[in-house]
Amino acid sequence: MLAAVDINGSSVVLAGTDAKQTALSLKKTPHFCPQCGCPVVIKAGDVNIPHFAHETYSSCDSFSEHESPRHLAAKIDLFNWITRTHDAVMEARLPNGSQRPDILSGTIAVEYQCSTISASLFRERTKKYRVGGLNPFWIYGGPSIERKGRYVKLTPFQRLFLRYHAQLGFYFISYCPDLKFFTIYGRIIPVTISLCLAVRLDVKVEDMPFPPSAVFLTEFTYPLAPFFDEKRKWIDQSLNYSNARNHPFFRTVYESGRNPHLLSEEIGLPVRSGMAIRNHAAEWQFYIAYDRKNGSAKEAANIVRRRIQKGHLKETIMPLAPMMTPEQAAEDYVALLKEIKIKRGIDSQSRGGKIRREEEFCLLHEKRIIDRLIF
Structure with a gap:
């Protein structure tokens, strides 16, 4: 996790250019998990991204636990991207305490998902956000979409991220922290059970507005x-x-x-x-x-x-x-x-x-x- 609270209940976020320096300066200061209240420690080595972790194994239901370096890096990128133009909170604890979005900006709950989770869990978390008056915005962070010639192959897990817009049709947004750009597949049309036609657009993180939007300049001319x-x-x-x-x-x-x-x-x-x-x-x-x-x-x-x-x-x-x-x-x-x-x-x-x-x-x-x- 990238956010914790100190002994006074103030939020501490390890993001930004001075994250490592902040982490090292606070290493001996007690910090606690905002979700379960248990003590956490700061990890800030030469390899891993500075972050908080529970001192011992915990049953804390925070969805920010056990994150990969890729996930942590993407969350920092996305937080910095959003806060250029909007107020945002890293790993905000919601009033009902049921879950913590990676980033909360207004009523938009941003979730960056690298690892595969079940469709039932994805649906449950999405429903809880909506019941709480929030708009869940999931961004895919797993393996790249597989290409098969002119087609793309979407797995059942990747299809969970599909949205629909009148001009974009079905579309899919992913973010790569290594390359620092979003990839948007739009106008997705199934051709077989697993293969789809789609238009791809890559956008650098600094060029993408928040909330994300895209305009495909190519004409929609799929042949029959x-x-x-x-x-x-x-x-x-x-x-x-x-x-x-x-x-x-x-x-x-x-x-x-x-x-x-x-x-x-x-x-x-x-x-x-x-x-x-x-x-x-x-x-x-x-x-x-x-x-x-x-x-x-x-x-x-x-x-x-x-x-x-x-x-x-x-x-x-x-x-x-x-x-x-x-x-x-x-x-x-x-x-x-x-x-x-x-x-x-x-x-x-x-x-x-x-x-x-x-x-x-x-x-x-x-x-x-x-x-x-x-x-």
Whole structure:
């Protein structure tokens, strides 16, 4: 931890250019954990960043304990960055004493997270901040986003940090204390279960305003063809390397007398809130087409929720984008079909014919489909 209180209850923060000098001058002065009140000691060697630590093992529930040097360095950077323009408190103890944000500035609780934590803990901490009237602002500090050619690969843990903005779409913010810059991935659109298209922007810490904001100067011109290409690869891989008979999607397709390779083109399209469903778009959109009776948006939303309850689909946990739900994805999909005037497509008769129809579909509908991804 970087903050403690002295015997008079005054806060002491080990941040800034004189942090080590301050730490050395206070080493023999008693200090205490603001969370549990237990004694802490100052550690200020030649290698580690100056910080406070409990004298002995403690069950203190402070979330600032056991931090890596990377975490400590990032917190100092972020604190200095915020205090250039705003008042802020390092490791502020909240009135209810339940948790301590890394940095508190006004009603914004900044959390820098390097190590992986469970989705349930991430969601619980986010909820507690909101209940307390605070806006939780999580910044990712773990391993870099993995790239796969033109795509990025987001792990379930990384997806916890996703937010949504009308102009940025789904976006993700990380900070690297080694390079001293933020990386923002915006306009994130899922292409397969794990791969996404995204626009990347690197911003030096001194150039980033607080709260963070970003403008992507490149035009939003994702082509539609890669979605069809990757859907074809996903189907091939799923059928060749897994037991498709036990996969609820493929089992349902075959039981309906259809071929997953030849499904009509409107099954598997990208939609604005599709990230809310962990499965491939072809899966949940096929279920909507297969189960629907009247074709309404509400019916589609109910179909998706029922399939989630049956275990056929999985919901993506995104505590920072609560408005983006599987139901919203279903409603967006129905709205898209209405806009491009497709009620119920016809399956292809051959693989070659399927590819030709996809090319024709792109020529007719690509602009409308892509334009609907970002408002």
